[in-house]
Amino acid sequence: MDNVFLGPLKKFVTKIAGFLPNLFIGAILILIGLLIATLLRKMICRLSRLLNMDRISEKVGLTQILQKSGIREPVSWLVGNAVYWIVLISFVIMGLDALKIPAVENLLQEFWFYVPNVIAAAIILGAGYLLGNFLGRAALIAAVNAGIAISGLIGKFVKFTVFIMATTMALELLGIGEDTVLIAFAVVFGGVVLALAIAFGLGGRDAAKGYIDKMLLEKKEEDDDITHI
Amino acid sequence: MQAGFAKYFPDHNAILINSDGGSTDGTLEIVEKTAIDDFQPLLIDQRQNLLSKIVTPYHGIPGKGSAFRTIFQVAKELKVKACAVVDSDLRSITPEWIDLLIRPVLNRGFDFVNPYYLRHKYDGTITNSIVYPVTRALYGKHIRQPIGGDFGFSGKLAEFYLTKDVWGSDVARFGIDIWMTTTAVANDFKVCQSFLGAKIHAAKDPSADLSAMLTQVVSSLFMLMEEYHHIWKEVKTTTPVPLFGFEFSVGLEPILVNVERMTNMFSLGISELSDLLSDILSTECMRQLVEAGLSDPFVFGDELWAHVIYDYALACHRKVMSVDHILKTLTPLYLGKVASLVQDMAESNAHEVEERLEALCLAFEKTKPYLIKGWD
Structure with a gap:
């Protein structure tokens, strides 16, 4: 009986007993990390306010660059949160490392090799986000000035197309899906265009005819002789 | 223009400059070859001293501002007393325009002559709704056509324009007119207006994009606000500027508006x-x-x-x-x-x-x- 039940149980208990301190240390590390990250975020936000960081960044044009791309949060908030996440992730990694589980250790080792790709992917995502917002806004304004009724849709289409392209590139860099993501993107994108073409050409043939006729008629009617300058 | 010089400034040396942006419609040849042989029908007895012509392409960003820069440069090099610039698509220009744009500079000591036109009530809407009210409120001068396009100015002012580094901005395009007017007013040059009658120009370019045009003019206006904020903030009242020429009314062609x-x-x-x-x-x-x-x-x-x-x-x-x-x-x-x-x-x-x-x-x-x- 001893060999059948108690032996493995003892081994399991011994292993658990050996693992518990590591788990405890890991949990403590993550908790400490959470505490330090939260404290640092608060301190940085307060210090930034004391040092007038938001005003300075407005003066040097950093706020405007962020606003141009649709990020409206103050720079102090962004810095505080960036520090929060960097500290927290570092402590989570240390906590996982403290578990001394070979599989996790291997994963972490792989993770460190993976970090440059993660950073590059983050940069691509960030740039894609900024560029998507900028181009989306430019397309929206141009469409409104051209008198196109579905301007909002055009702006969003451009914005999300750029963002999806950036996401595809980032995922490919991370090795996720690779060809699958690219093919999925091509299929979805092509599908949307085809669906629109079919909808406009077949489903809404009469509507399309009416719309084009109206456009041509309006074009004739809307010509005026005003010289603006 | 030649008739204008001959009729009103026969004792002065004059030079006609065509600052060209790469015309392919024969403008260069027309300017070079066009000359008045018989001045009698124009009731001009005394022939002008000399009318030289310079036909030259300009450099820099394509646009009216870059073309004007070349003219300022020539004016500076030749140390001219007075200059007049006119748009190339004008259909209503008369010899009197030359007199009205140049004489206030030569005889009355003005540095900048703004045009004052008769325009249809729906014509020049950017001028009427933005440029005139803003320029007047900011700089305190009632200049009715700040972006009229046809100006007279002194050699001194042409030289002053060249000291400004604006030739890579919207000033080099549609922004040149408001820039010339504001620079003259804000820097205390003597400014007046001359009544030129009707302004009729060639049919508008259908490809001209309103949004781009508006952006260029307004961005120049706002850029000048940055440069001269210390001046316009102090201006509390507005005053009319002297107006030369005989005001008359003319019939204007109707304008379609949607x-x-x-x-x-x-x-x-x-x-x-x-x-x-x-x-x-x-x-x-x-x-x-x-x-x-x-x-x-x-x-x-x-x-x-x-x-x-x-x-x-x-x-x-x-x-x-x-x-x-x-x-x-x-x-x-x-x-x-x-x-x-x-x-x-x-x-x-x-x-x-x-x-x-x-x-x-x-x-x-x-x-x-x-x-x-x-x-x-």
Whole structure:
């Protein structure tokens, strides 16, 4: 009986007993990390306010660059949160490392090799986000000035197309899906265009005819002789 | 132009410059070869001393500003006393224009002569609704056509223009006219106006993009506000400037206007660009714009318009987003204001139109403290 039940149980208990301190240390590390990250975020936000960081960044044009791309949060908030996440992730990694589980250790080792790709992917995502917002806004304004009724849709289409392209590139860099993501993107994108073409050409043939006729008629009617300058 | 020089300045040496932007329609040959052989029908007995011609391509960004820069450079090199520049597509230019643009400089000591035209009430809407009221409110001078395009100026002022490093900006394009006027006024050069009669030019270029044109003019206006903020903030009153020439009235060709299209564009802009406009305009301004869009008949008040333009100036000053994007969102609002003015002036004669524009200018002057407060 001893060999059948108690032996493995003892081994399991011994292993658990050996693992518990590591788990405890890991949990403590993550908790400490959470505490330090939260404290640092608060301190940085307060210090930034004391040092007038938001005003300075407005003066040097950093706020405007962020606003141009649709990020409206103050720079102090962004810095505080960036520090929060960097500290927290570092402590989570240390906590996982403290578990001394070979599989996790291997994963972490792989993770460190993976970090440059993660950073590059983050940069691509960030740039894609900024560029998507900028181009989306430019397309929206141009469409409104051209008198196109579905301007909002055009702006969003451009914005999300750029963002999806950036996401595809980032995922490919991370090795996720690779060809699958690219093919999925091509299929979805092509599908949307085809669906629109079919909808406009077949489903809404009469509507399309009416719309084009109206456009041509309006074009004739809307010509005026005003010289603006 | 040759007749103008011969008739009014026979004792002076004159030079005619064609600053060309790469014409392929034979302009260069026409300018080189065109000459008046018989001055008798023009009642000109005394022949002019000398009229030389320079036909030259200009360098830099394609546009009127770059062309003018070449003319300023020639004026400087030749140490000219007075210069006149006229648009190349004019159909109503007469020899008298040369006299009216140059004589105030030569005989009265003025440095800058602005044109004063008779225009149809719906013509020059950027001038009437933005440039004239803003320039007048900011710099205190009643210059009716700040972007008229045909100017007279002294050699001293041409040399001063060349000291400014603006030739890579919108000034090199459509912005040159407002830049020349504002630079002259803000730097205390002696400014006057000359009545030139009707301004009739070639049919407009159908490819000319209103949004780009508006952006270039308004960005130049706002860029000048940055440069001369210490001057315009101190200007508290406005005064007329001397006007030369004999004022007469002429019949003007009717102009087709599609008000419905303009109000539709305004409504589209308000609904589709509301997120962006909320970043540019004050909350109160935005609320009033939405109300204006719902009004029937459509009314876009003068004070609201003044607030809109000042909010745009402030948004560019603070760079709340890309300046190009800020200014391009102005197009639908501008069309809304033009539609409102067209409706107001539908039955008005020339005198009543000027009274209407006077009211608009007063709204800009009254609202100026709002701009000054926001600027600081």
